Amino acid sequence: MIKDFIVERLTWILFIGMLLGLFLLVGYLDPSLHFNSILYVVFLSLILFLLFLFIQYRRESSYYRRLKDWDPQVDMEIIQDGNTPFERIVEHAIKQQVNFSKHEISRHIIHIEQEKDELLAWIHEVKTPLTTIKLMLEKVEDQKLKEQLMFEWLRIHLLLDQQLHHRRLPSMENDLYIEQIDIERIITQEIQGLKSWCFQKGIGFDLSLDKQMVLSDSKWLPFIIRQILTNAVKYSEQSDVEITSFSKNGHVVLTIRDYGRGIAVKDLPRIFEKGFTSTTDHKDHQATGMGLFLTKKVSQALKIKITIDSSYGKGTTVSLIFPRKNDFLEISSM
Numbered sequence: 001m002i003k004d005f006i007v008e009r010l011t012w013i014l015f016i017g018m019l020l021g022l023f024l025l026v027g028y029l030d031p032s033l034h035f036n037s038i039l040y041v042v043f044l045s046l047i048l049f050l051l052f053l054f055i056q057y058r059r060e061s062s063y064y065r066r067l068k069d070w071d072p073q074v075d076m077e078i079i080q081d082g083n084t085p086f087e088r089i090v091e092h093a094i095k096q097q098v099n100f101s102k103h104e105i106s107r108h109i110i111h112i113e114q115e116k117d118e119l120l121a122w123i124h125e126v127k128t129p130l131t132t133i134k135l136m137l138e139k140v141e142d143q144k145l146k147e148q149l150m151f152e153w154l155r156i157h158l159l160l161d162q163q164l165h166h167r168r169l170p171s172m173e174n175d176l177y178i179e180q181i182d183i184e185r186i187i188t189q190e191i192q193g194l195k196s197w198c199f200q201k202g203i204g205f206d207l208s209l210d211k212q213m214v215l216s217d218s219k220w221l222p223f224i225i226r227q228i229l230t231n232a233v234k235y236s237e238q239s240d241v242e243i244t245s246f247s248k249n250g251h252v253v254l255t256i257r258d259y260g261r262g263i264a265v266k267d268l269p270r271i272f273e274k275g276f277t278s279t280t281d282h283k284d285h286q287a288t289g290m291g292l293f294l295t296k297k298v299s300q301a302l303k304i305k306i307t308i309d310s311s312y313g314k315g316t317t318v319s320l321i322f323p324r325k326n327d328f329l330e331i332s333s334m
Contacts, residue, residue, distance in 0.1 A: 150196035202238040209245040214322040227291045236260030257317040263310035272296040
């Protein structure tokens with residue numbers, strides 16, 4: 001702060017220095033003036049000027065130090081009012097900017113919430129004709145055509161479901177209800193939903209569940225499992241997906257292993273990043289880069305630890321480590 005003050009008042013210092021130097025020069029060149037007297041006056045003037053700078057520094061630096069140390073997350077009102085006209089100008093300008101920013105942020109938040117509500121309403125409205133289309137597809141007699149149409153219908157359904165949960169994610173903690181859930185029932189339902197796609201790709205499922213009951217949310221846990229199973233089916237051909245559950249260190253562990261394309265080692269650290277697809281198969285237009293990102297976000301809220309082990313060309317194993325009852329003390333009231 002001292003350095004900043006000296007730089008700010010450098011013109012004053014230079015001017016006073018030149019003025020005192022001029023006095024000394026005149027006293028030295030003019031024999032009618034007593035040089036020692038001039039030197040004494042210059043010395044006293046220098047002392048008074050240094051004292052003046054010190055007082056100015058103490059007075060001005062206290063205000064600007066508060067501005068420098070001000071946390072933008074704290075309201076501007078805690079900063080002491082300016083004492084000088086220039087300090088008040090600075091204070092007024094900052095407060096105007098803060099108030100304008102607050103107004104703009106509030107306006108954008110309202111706008112985003114309105115758009116989110118409109119999108120959620122639209123997704124729910126689209127689900128009705130989708131259900132009707134599915135019933136109509138059930139009546140198609142050409143089996144090959146039926147499978148193709150059901151596959152495209154399923155893709156639309158999964159994308160809409162992903163968007164629906166994505167929009168609900170910010171307010172997810174207000175919608176949690178933790179209870180004992182039968183994961184076999186959820187897995188069976190999700191497999192049933194992917195049935196037409198699995199038939200088309202020759203994908204089967206091998207279930208071996210030693211532990212079936214877990215603590216979680218019955219609305220959000222199926223979304224996590226759906227995303228993992230969807231990836232397993234999407235990137236596999238003519239193989240089985242192995243699903244197992246067991247107990248380890250007091251935690252229920254659910255593993256879903258496929259023998260599909262797998263994930264390159266260099267991509268593993270980035271698979272949970274929003275929008276990341278792949279560097280190895282970058283031209284794959286099926287990937288959206290949102291599935292694992294949303295899965296990770298939901299897992300964190302449900303206190304589920306998710307790990308992925310994969311070898312490119314050999315397959316992927318996803319493990320869900322469920323929390324114990326004590327781990328839910330933070331959100332037991334939700």
